[in-house]
Amino acid sequence: MSPLKLAAIPLLMFGFGFALVPLYDVFCDITGLNGKTGRIEAAEIDASQVDTSRTIEVRFLANTNTGLPWDFQPLVKKMEIHPGQVYEAVFRVRSASDRTTLGQAVPSVSPGLAAEHFNKTECFCFTEQELAGRETLDMPVRFVVGTGISDNIEQITLSYTFFSLDKG
Amino acid sequence: MYTETTHDAAHGEHHDHGPAKGLMRWVTTTNHKDIGTLYLWLAFIMLLYGGSMAMIIRLELFQPGLQWVEPHFFNQMTTMHGLVMVFGAIMPAFVGLANWLVPIMIGAPDMALPRMNNWSFWILPFAFTMLASTTFMEGGAPAFGWTFYAPLSTTFAPDTTDFFIFAVHLMGISSVMGAINIIATILNMRAPGMTLMKMPLFVWTWLITAYLLIAVMPVLAGAVTMMLTDRHFGTSFFDAAGGGDPVMFQHVFWFFGHPEVYIMILPAFGVISAIIPTFARKPLFGYSSMVYATASIAILSFMVWAHHMFTVGMPVAGELYFMYATILISVPTGVKVFNWVTTMWKGSMTFETPMLWALGFIVMFTIGGFSGLMLGVAPVDTQYHDTYFVVAHFHYVLVTGALYSIIAAFYYWVPKWTGHMYDEKLGKIHFWWSTIAVNVLFFPQHFVGLAGMPRRIPDYSLQFAEFNAISSIGGFAFGLAQVFFLYIVIKTIRGGEKATAQVWEGATGLEFEQLPSPPPYHSFTEAPPVR
Numbered sequence: 001m002s003p004l005k006l007a008a009i010p011l012l013m014f015g016f017g018f019a020l021v022p023l024y025d026v027f028c029d030i031t032g033l034n035g036k037t038g039r040i041e042a043a044e045i046d047a048s049q050v051d052t053s054r055t056i057e058v059r060f061l062a063n064t065n066t067g068l069p070w071d072f073q074p075l076v077k078k079m080e081i082h083p084g085q086v087y088e089a090v091f092r093v094r095s096a097s098d099r100t101t102l103g104q105a106v107p108s109v110s111p112g113l114a115a116e117h118f119n120k121t122e123c124f125c126f127t128e129q130e131l132a133g134r135e136t137l138d139m140p141v142r143f144v145v146g147t148g149i150s151d152n153i154e155q156i157t158l159s160y161t162f163f164s165l166d167k168g
Numbered sequence: 169m170y171t172e173t174t175h176d177a178a179h180g181e182h183h184d185h186g187p188a189k190g191l192m193r194w195v196t197t198t199n200h201k202d203i204g205t206l207y208l209w210l211a212f213i214m215l216l217y218g219g220s221m222a223m224i225i226r227l228e229l230f231q232p233g234l235q236w237v238e239p240h241f242f243n244q245m246t247t248m249h250g251l252v253m254v255f256g257a258i259m260p261a262f263v264g265l266a267n268w269l270v271p272i273m274i275g276a277p278d279m280a281l282p283r284m285n286n287w288s289f290w291i292l293p294f295a296f297t298m299l300a301s302t303t304f305m306e307g308g309a310p311a312f313g314w315t316f317y318a319p320l321s322t323t324f325a326p327d328t329t330d331f332f333i334f335a336v337h338l339m340g341i342s343s344v345m346g347a348i349n350i351i352a353t354i355l356n357m358r359a360p361g362m363t364l365m366k367m368p369l370f371v372w373t374w375l376i377t378a379y380l381l382i383a384v385m386p387v388l389a390g391a392v393t394m395m396l397t398d399r400h401f402g403t404s405f406f407d408a409a410g411g412g413d414p415v416m417f418q419h420v421f422w423f424f425g426h427p428e429v430y431i432m433i434l435p436a437f438g439v440i441s442a443i444i445p446t447f448a449r450k451p452l453f454g455y456s457s458m459v460y461a462t463a464s465i466a467i468l469s470f471m472v473w474a475h476h477m478f479t480v481g482m483p484v485a486g487e488l489y490f491m492y493a494t495i496l497i498s499v500p501t502g503v504k505v506f507n508w509v510t511t512m513w514k515g516s517m518t519f520e521t522p523m524l525w526a527l528g529f530i531v532m533f534t535i536g537g538f539s540g541l542m543l544g545v546a547p548v549d550t551q552y553h554d555t556y557f558v559v560a561h562f563h564y565v566l567v568t569g570a571l572y573s574i575i576a577a578f579y580y581w582v583p584k585w586t587g588h589m590y591d592e593k594l595g596k597i598h599f600w601w602s603t604i605a606v607n608v609l610f611f612p613q614h615f616v617g618l619a620g621m622p623r624r625i626p627d628y629s630l631q632f633a634e635f636n637a638i639s640s641i642g643g644f645a646f647g648l649a650q651v652f653f654l655y656i657v658i659k660t661i662r663g664g665e666k667a668t669a670q671v672w673e674g675a676t677g678l679e680f681e682q683l684p685s686p687p688p689y690h691s692f693t694e695a696p697p698v699r
Contacts, residue, residue: 002352003280003348003349010383013387017386024413
């Protein structure tokens with residue numbers, strides 16, 4: 001094998017290293033691992049699909065990452081829900097700073113296998129959130145747990161972490 | 169490139185000119201023997217440098233509490249020790265052996281790309297100078313462990329991390345060029361009659377290792393490039409705030425990292441497969457199964473990386489897959505160990521120094537393999553993860569495995585390289601001194617690990633004190649033994665009993681059958697006959 005042909009292998013593998021990043025995302029999307037949640041339009045929900053025979057406990061967690069002086073709490077800590085029905089949970093965030101601050105929330109659902117059945121019709125995640133000094137804001141999350149969720153799952157935790165977007 | 173080679177060969181017909189005189193010989197050399205020597209010396213210097221950091225680690229851990237160094241400096245020591253030993257000592261030592269041995273084993277006049285060979289080597293001193301210089305800079309050397317997990321190495325790392333990133337890039341470029349050179353040499357420059365399945369196993373294991381290198385070193389380069397852009401150019405590969413994922417770093421790193429551990433052990437298998445038949449005076453048992461086992465290990469090494477990450481939060485299906493795949497590797501590895509044992513079975517064995525080191529390798533590498541099996545079992549790994557049990561495991565495979573094979577290779581081939589026999593008595597003292605010390609050093613670490621002592625800490629609970637004191641004493645003794653080794657190396661180069669061309673009674677292969685000891689500066693300018 002000529003050296004030039006051999007040199008193509010490391011070049012390809014260097015690209016492959018970067019390709020791993022989207023590949024892992026694709027893999028997580030397909031398998032529902034990594035706690036990435038699904039998204040669903042409100043119109044797609046069929047009210048007759050509610051499975052009242054099952055009850056799942058959904059718990060809410062709220063955290064702020066370092067450098068963001070926000071107090072971030074869910075208004076209710078947990079909810080009993082039926083698969084197929086739409087619920088709303090409200091998270092309250094209050095800035096402890098006098099300045100205007102900028103943050104962004106990243107959601108995570110555990111157990112990971114529940115994530116693909118955890119669909120949100122409305123969410124404040126992945127959008128930049130600006131708070132004026134001392135401002136308080138209520139942020140709703142509307143979600144529905146798919147009826148296809150495994151029988152083994154009795155409890156789901158929805159966690160949000162706010163990260164600071166203020167540079168410097 | 170090719171015209172240059174013909175030009176050199178034409179020169180060689182007039183007279184067999186030796187090396188140039190003076191320091192510039194080493195700077196400008198394109199001779200595979202010179203470059204092999206340079207690699208081996210670099211590896212030895214790095215072994216002593218990395219070893220001196222290990223001495224600081226063992227000194228601090230000799231007693232509980234903080235006696236000698238600051239915790240941040242301790243973390244720099246563990247990190248730099250790992251980086252220097254992996255990238256500076258073990259890998260260059262094997263590349264040095266490949267440079268010295270591959271051409272004279274396959275009957276080639278030199279490496280296929282001699283000028284690139286020079287460049288591959290001379291990048292390394294600069295890379296390691298840059299890496300080591302961070303110790304004296306504000307912020308200090310890398311202190312985030314040799315695995316440099318994000319976000320410790322991105323968000324929370326000092327500015328000196330950029331020197332580390334660039335040093336890793338340079339090492340990667342050097343390794344990739346070295347690997348391409350080795351593959352090109354093996355595939356294109358074998359003497360007529362030297363078919364692939366007649367090649368010595370050292371050549372086979374290096375051919376496979378070289379393919380691993382060109383496949384995974386660029387992935388490491390990608391990982392550190394992502395770190396660099398995360399640190400300075402606003403990307404978020406490993407930063408959750410921007411939609412990235414720190415666990416992604418571990419996946420990318422270990423996609424490189426697991427094949428890397430086989431890069432450090434496959435050439436060792438080749439060395440042992442050369443030494444055992446010589447001193448058992450029997451041909452290697454199961455040659456072709458050795459080749460296939462090496463290839464299987466290499467292929468499997470790409471499919472098991474997440475066994476380093478059992479505790480990051482993986483679904484059961486993932487843990488099961490990675491557990492089964494990991495344990496599957498013990499099958500081809502077992503084939504190798506049983507083949508070596510069978511080679512010795514009913515052989516006329518003698519126990520010269522190289523054989524002692526090779527036997528030490530087989531016994532203690534197998535101990536490291538067994539603790540590896542334990543770590544590969546996902547449910548119990550939760551207990552072992554990031555404890556001293558892991559430290560004990562990978563030092564058994566890397567010190568008594570890879571390093572022992574390198575020392576064995578030195579004693580086996582140094583009479584061929586220099587024309588001088590080493591001092592047999594000193595060699596045996598070196599072996600027994602090292603072997604007792606290394607077990608005093610690492611065996612107790614299994615126990616403290618199982619009892620829950622975490623790795624990478626400068627201080628520990630009182631109940632671990634005795635085992636750590638024992639371990640430190642073993643550490644100092646092992647360190648001193650390698651200074652003694654330096655004395656043996658210098659003594660052997662400077663003089664000693666004249667070695668015969670065959671060196672060992674049972675030695676086979678072109679380098680022992682067709683070349684004098686030491687071989688001429690340019691050997692096999694005409695292809696040797698291959699039986």
